[in-house]
Amino acid sequence: MWAAGRRWGQRERALLWGVLLAAWEATWGQLRYSVPEEMPKGSFVGDVAKDLGLQLSALGDSSVRILDKGRKQYFALHGKSGHLVTAERIDREQLCRLVDKCVLRCEVIVGGEMQVYGIEVEITDINDNAPSFREEETELRMSETTAPSSRFPLAEAHDLDSGTNSVQSYELSGDEHFSLAVQAGPDGDKRPELVLAKALDREEAAFHELVLRVSDGGEPARTGTARIRVAVxxxxxxxxxxxxxxxxxxxxxxxxxGSTLVTVTATxxxxxxxxxxRYTFHKISGRASEIFHLNSETGEISLKDDMDFEELSSHDLEVQARDGGGLLDRATVAITVTDVNDNAPELTVSSALSEISEDSLPGTVVALLHVQDQDSGAKGESTT
Structure with a gap:
């Protein structure tokens, strides 16, 4: 019983040594290649036979096969030439979207020699993607009292490529009111900021149209743009x-x-x-307030009672215009009332004599007549 256990331990040790030897040989025989992405199917990757020192006859053995890590096979081995080639077009951004270095691993198993060789193929980036913004149009809202030198973060551009083929610079075009600053993020990423270079005036321009351009470092460079609309x-x-x-x-x-006399207007x-x-009377007499009405929205001054020239022939008013923020202006309104012939003359007869003698001389005053007309000018003149 003890002998059987001892023999089993020897087998385990032999198996362990075999595994360690195979791992050591795989590490010793590991190959590293590099190939640009988007190469057509069948593109040369490396000369496996030469780099491993294998005879083509060994590679031609039917037991030689290549296994990619993962379910999909991206490489093939030509037994006649010993060359490793691409099995299909490889898109680096699809395979390695979240990593900077894209490496695919596979193994060449030489069945006749019981050898396993590890191969690493780095897929290098080409500038096949242009930088872009998630939003092609952005609107910012700024008060016209915003202080110059104020900064406003802008959305960053994204580029699926890596290294120098990714985002490298930003440029701003538009008008003199704005400039661009680019800050470095903790990961070295570039973060654009809009800087107010000149004070805004909504009455001068209610909107400002800007264009933010991003460029990568490829040769030639690829670019993307975003439109920025600043509402003041x-x-x-x-x-x-x-x-x-x-x-x-x-x-x-x-x-x-009800008639309208005049309309005052403030802008x-x-x-x-x-x-x-809104319009209000600032100064007005008690009687005038009974005669005139001011529309607070339109500025129309109209009659709400009859005017009488004989009572009052002129009215001096002061009108105030106030905006919603409390700022105001004032103007005077001088209303002159013109006379119309609306009064008949009044005749008053007075006499100191109760009777007249028949022998009174011609020219003797027998009565005094007084004519009065409240109208003015020719309208108040009368004849007897």
């Missing part, structure tokens, strides 16, 4: 301005109630609430 947000930096500092109007006193270069103007 309004700040309340403009006050309303009346079209006239003083409005003068003449209206007849018999103008019907504001801002937008939204900052550009919305």
């Amino acid at each position: 947000l309004d700040a309340n930096d403009n006050a309303p301005v009346f079209s006239q500092a003083e409005y003068t109007v003449r209206v007849p006193e018999d103008l019907p109630v 504001d270069a801002d937008e939204g609430l900052n550009g919305h103007v």
Whole structure:
């Protein structure tokens, strides 16, 4: 029993030595090649027979085969020439998207000699991909009060290629308000930033159109572009301005109630609430406030009661225009009421005599007549 256990231990040791020897031989016989990606099927990779010192007759043995690591076979071995060739077109970006160094491993098994040779083939990158942005169009929103030198991170470009064939530089074109800065990330990646070089003015330009261009380091270089639209947000930096500092109007006193006398107008270069103007009376007499109405949205001044020239022939008003941010402007409105013939003359007779003698001389005053007309000018003149 002890002898059988001893013999089994010897077999295990012999098997272990065989495995170690095979591993040592595979390591000693390992080959390394390099081939660019996208080479056509059948492209030369390496002379296996020469590099391993094998006779072509051994390679011609039917027991010689090549096994790729993984399910798919990317290489083939020509027994007559001893050359390792590509079995199909190899796309490095498809195989090794997340690694910088793309290496495929396979084994050549020489059955007659019981040898296993490891082969590593590095798939080198070619510049077959252009850098690109995930979003071809981007909109940024900036207040017109943004301080110059402010920075805004931009989306980075991506390139499936590696090394110098990947992203190398960025350029910005557009206008003088913006420039470009490129920062280095922790992994050496390049991170573009938009820099405000000149103060914005929404009233001058509400939008700025920019183009960000990225280039790789290939020969020739490949490029990609993204359009950047900067929308300038309004700040309340403009006050309303009346079209006239003083409005003068003449209206007849018999103008019907509801009639529009004059429309005051103020404009504001801002937008939204900052550009919305409302009108109010700033100075107005008590009687005028009963006669005139001001539309706060349109600036129309209309009649809400009858005017009377004989009561008041002129009105001086002050109107205020205020925007949503509290900025304002003021203008005066002078309304002159013109007279119309709306009053009949009034006759007053007065006499100090209760009776007149029949022998009174011609020219004797018997009565005093007084005619009065509240109208003015010719309208107030009367004849007897």
